[in-house]
Amino acid sequence: MSTTVEIRPFHVDVPQEELDDLRRRIGATRFADEETVRDQSQGVQSATIRELARYWATEYDWRTCEARLNALPQFVTEIDGLNIPFIHVRSKHDDALPLIVTHGWPGSVIEQLKIIEPLTDPTAHGGDAADAFHLVIPSMPGYGFSGKPQNTGWNTDGIARAWDTVGHVDEAPGLHAVRVAGRRLGREGLGGTGAPGA
Numbered sequence: 001m002s003t004t005v006e007i008r009p010f011h012v013d014v015p016q017e018e019l020d021d022l023r024r025r026i027g028a029t030r031f032a033d034e035e036t037v038r039d040q041s042q043g044v045q046s047a048t049i050r051e052l053a054r055y056w057a058t059e060y061d062w063r064t065c066e067a068r069l070n071a072l073p074q075f076v077t078e079i080d081g082l083n084i085p086f087i088h089v090r091s092k093h094d095d096a097l098p099l100i101v102t103h104g105w106p107g108s109v110i111e112q113l114k115i116i117e118p119l120t121d122p123t124a125h126g127g128d129a130a131d132a133f134h135l136v137i138p139s140m141p142g143y144g145f146s147g148k149p150q151n152t153g154w155n156t157d158g159i160a161r162a163w164d165t166v167g168h169v170d171e172a173p174g175l176h177a178v179r180v181a182g183r184r185l186g187r188e189g190l191g192g193t194g195a196p197g198a
Helices: 016-027 046-058 062-070 109-120 156-166
Strands: 074-079 082-089 097-102 133-138 179-182
Touching (some): 062 109, 074 156, 082 109, 082 156, 133 156
Antiparallel strands (some): 074 082, 082 133
């Protein structure tokens, strides 16, 4: 993988017409017939899916989520031809340990928002300054606002190489001593083989 580390600011601004179109498409969903059993042995129950679709089409407020993302320092860099956006929050504690936090497969950086404050400012949450981290939270290729891979190789090994590049976004002393944390993949037994189709 290439190691180009040109960093640009990143801001989320989904056009309203895309949100309106998504709501229209959700509203036009043709649901499968109801299951023939009263439990989940045939999968997620129709009533659950219908309620989820109703919530996304009528109640979910994307702009609130967008504002939460845009309140954080966000950047984007290009790695092997793909734009990789990431959140980069430095702790107020200078000796904090740099940490790359990876979301699951599937998933997004949104699921990591709740851990930013406790990890970057542990003293405000009853912890010790020695427990602080500087965080880099990248969006995996093909997820969220990242570029969509057009070739294979973006498996666990490829992601690790990419995150090695992302881990050098800050020239602060000691940031080269980066640690990585992540969630398990979406299925058992992937190990180093990567995601389906990778």
